[in-house]
Amino acid sequence: MNKEGEKRDIAVRLSTAMVAGNLNTVHPETDEKPIIKSMDAVIGYNGKPVVSGMNFEIKEGEIVALIGENGSGKSTLIKTMIKEIPLISGSIEADGRDIRKLSAQDIARFMAIVMTGNIRPDYFTCYDMIASGRYPYTDGLGRLKDKDRETIEEAMSLTGTEGLSDKYVIDISDGQRQLVMLARAIAQEPRLLILDEPTSFLDIRHKLLFSEAVKKLVNDRHISVLMSMHELDIVRDISDRVVALKDGKMDRIGGTSEVLSVTYIKELFRL
């Protein structure tokens, strides 16, 4: 696509995104079984609760957004889910199994992450970065087989990062890098994709490219997404349900348009 065409395309998509927000699109309810089920989960650091009484589900093929102020516990929940920090009490089940009982490899094959942060290893190509998502599937020396290469190429085409393959991670823009990190997560073939404020430092074009890639991924592969996010326009645009965290509890959970009402947003963010 030439530069002009690309620009126009983005403008069109931008305006659709805005319209979609106003129309309060209702997503069809999926009645599939939950792949994540949290029961009375209490999460926090060093035994001190940040959020308690968490009851929620994530269904197959569903995008769930986590919103709330800084420090409201969005990252805490994500860190608990990926077992970076232990669950204080209650339980979180992945596919009916307690996450505490899952091995590191089980977890790695079940969920993949994209973080906010800026990962910049030296002399590391984008291809190698995406290939690192194959870790849970490769042999003891980490050698790639044909199947792995196929998966990596699919992930690149889904995110539009084919052209970056030989570039170094350190040489591309922040926006491109997040798309590469998304491709890396896709190459991991997860059933649940966890995104921790993935678009925070991106320009509007890459915010859009990123969220569209996520949306496309969910449509194509029917995987689920849990994402914490501050950009409410993106949340409105792509998520099916929203979980709002406030004052140490799950303040509200429901359909996107329902939770993202102007009055509630003002209340949630104390505007």
Add this chain to the structure above:
Amino acid sequence: MITLLLAVVSVLLGTAAWGDPSYTTIIMNIRLPRMLAALILGGALSVSGYLLQVFFANPIAGPFVLGISSGAKLVTALAFIVLMSGGFHLSSLELVIASFIGASIVTFAVLMISRRTRRMSVLVLAGVMIGYICAALTDFLITFADDQDIVNLHNWSMGSFSGMSMQNVGIAALLTLIAMAGSMILSKPIGAYLTGEEYARSVGVNIPLFRFLLILVSSLLSATVTAFAGPISFVGVAVPHLMRRFFKTSKPQTMIPSCFLGGAAFCLLSDLLARLLFAPTELSISSVTAVLGAPVVIVVLMGRAGRAHE
């Protein structure tokens, strides 16, 4: 692949040292072990530096820069002097153990500091200071110890590949081989760890276990080097960096073997220069490696700082 090239280079450098003198006994008993020592220990040192760079996600980490070599030196000197004055003789293996203890203590201290700061300059500065403290204490010990072996100890504490017996070379080779096998086994998680701790965990790396093994292997390598050749500066920092530049990759599967070969070549060259430059007076190996290696550190620092502001 291309690493073969380096092997050839290091062999060539070896033969240069080899073809130089004309007495077979000298070659077999002094030159050959010395050449092998430079080869093995130089390789070990660079791999140890590479592992530390992975561990601290810091391109100027290395056993000497972080004070680990000096810590190993201090404890080894201590063991030397205490046991010598008690009339005991230290076996090479015991030397390595003492050296390993010293390396581990300093690594632990540096680890504690790294928990408190994410800034690589602070970490390195702290390492250099620890190194100075350990070196000063070692000098103190050497000054006040009156033993016939003091000259030997002094030579060793300056860093040198000379005075290696074939038996010592064998022990060094064995330990290095074990540690190299260990680091190759770790190469898959190392690759994942380069993408960052959180991403590594998310693909299934057991982070605490991995970090422990990484430090264990790295300490074993630097302890082996220090026990036999004393602290040798900047090889551990410079060589991995040069290799990364040369091969344009940070893949551990390439980096570990090429660091070994590159380090071997680097130390052979340095040892050759140390011996020949002002012959018959020998330079300490560290002065040569510092002159060759320290500029590399400066280049890395400047390059990095430039990139961080992009």
